[in-house]
Amino acid sequence: MRACVVHGAGDLRVEDRDPVPPGHGEIAVSTAFGGICGSDLHYYHRGSVGDFRLREPMVLGHEVVGHVAATGPDVDGPGVGTPVAIHPATPCGACPECAGNRRNVCARSRYLGSAARTPHVQGGFIQHLVVPADQVRPLPTGLDLRRAVVAEPLAVALHAVHRAGDVAGRRVLVTGAGPIGCLTVAALKNAGAAEIVVTDLLDEPLAIAAAVGATSTVRADGADPDQPDIAIEASGSAAGLSTCVRTVARRGTVVLLGLLPPGETGFLGNIVVTREIEMLGAFRFDREFDEALSLLGEGLHVDPVLTHTFPLAEAAAAFDIAGNRALASKVLLDLTDPR
Structure with missing residues (x-):
C-alpha cells in the first residue's frame, strides 16, 4: 500500500x-x-x-x-x-x-x-x-x-463556536478565511449568528467565506471592522489576534482558534484588562465530530x-x-x- x-x-x-x-x-x-x-x-x-x-x-x-x-x-x-x-x-x-x-x-x-x-x-x-x-x-x-x-475541520470550527457561548443574534468577527475560518462561518450561520464579518488579506478566500454564509467581508489590510460582540481568531497570526482584541466590544469574547507561531506572541494586554475582554482557547474537539457528521448529512452548505x-x-x-x-x-x- x-x-x-x-x-x-x-x-x-x-x-x-x-x-x-x-x-x-x-x-x-x-x-x-x-x-x-x-x-x-x-x-x-x-x-x-x-x-x-x-x-x-x-x-x-x-x-x-x-x-x-x-x-x-x-x-x-x-x-x-x-x-x-x-x-x-x-x-x-x-x-x-x-x-x-x-x-x-x-x-x-x-x-x-x-x-x-x-x-x-x-x-x-x-x-x-x-x-x-x-x-x-x-x-x-x-x-x-x-x-x-470535512467533518474533522468542521468539528474544530464547531468547538470554537461552542467556546464562544450563545452566538444567536450576535455580531461575530472571524479573522482568517482559510478552510477552518470558512467552516467556522458555516457553523456560526447554523447557530443563528445575526452578522458574520470575515477578514483576510486575500479576496479569493473572502469570496468563499461569503459563499458559505458571511454577511460581510473586509480586507485585513484595510479599515478595522466595527465592534463585534465576539471575535474568533482563525488565521493563526499575531496580526489577526491584534485585530480581534482591538475591535471586539467591551466585555466581549475573543476565541483563539488558529495556532500561533512557536514561542511567545505579544498581544494588547492592557486592552484586555481595561475593557474586561474574555479570552478563550479552542483546541481540537471531542463529540463535535458526531455533530459535524450530522450537520453534513442534513446538508450544511x-x-x-x-x-x-x-x-x-x-x-x-x-x-x-x-x-x-x-x-x-x-x-x-x-x-x-x-x-
Missing part, C-alpha cells in the same frame, strides 16, 4: 508501507479521501506545528474517510464495506480531563498524524488504516465521502470550501496548491488513486 510521508521540512514522499491486520478492538479502513490541513502544511513547510517538531518520518493526515475493510477479533462495529469517517483522537480515558468531559485537552491523547509525542502517531494518508473501533463512525445515509471528509482533488501520487503538487491561498481552500488527496 502507499502512504504520504513527511521526512522533514520540504521533504514529502509517497512510499510503500506494509499493511497491518486489525487486532483486538480495531478496524481496518480502506481510505478514500484525505483532507490536507494547515497542520499538515506546517509539517511539510517547516517541519513543525506550533511547539510540535518532527523527529522521525511520519505519515501525515487526520481528515480521513473510506470504507471498512476488515474488523479485528471481538469487534462489534460497522460491517465490511460500510462508508465511514475516522475520529482522529485517542484520549487516555483515565486523566482528570477525560473524567471531566474535556477529552480534547487530554495531555496523553494520541492524534493521527501528530508529532506531539515520540514515537509520533502515524497519520491517515495511507491506503489501509487501522484504528481503534470506537474511532470509526458510519456516515449518515446519503452523505457522500467527499463531503464527509460547505461545498465551496472543497476546491481541489489530487491523486495520492501527486501529493507534493497537492500540498503546493493547498499552500497557495489565492488558488485553493480545502485540497483533498484521492487515496484510491495511487498513480
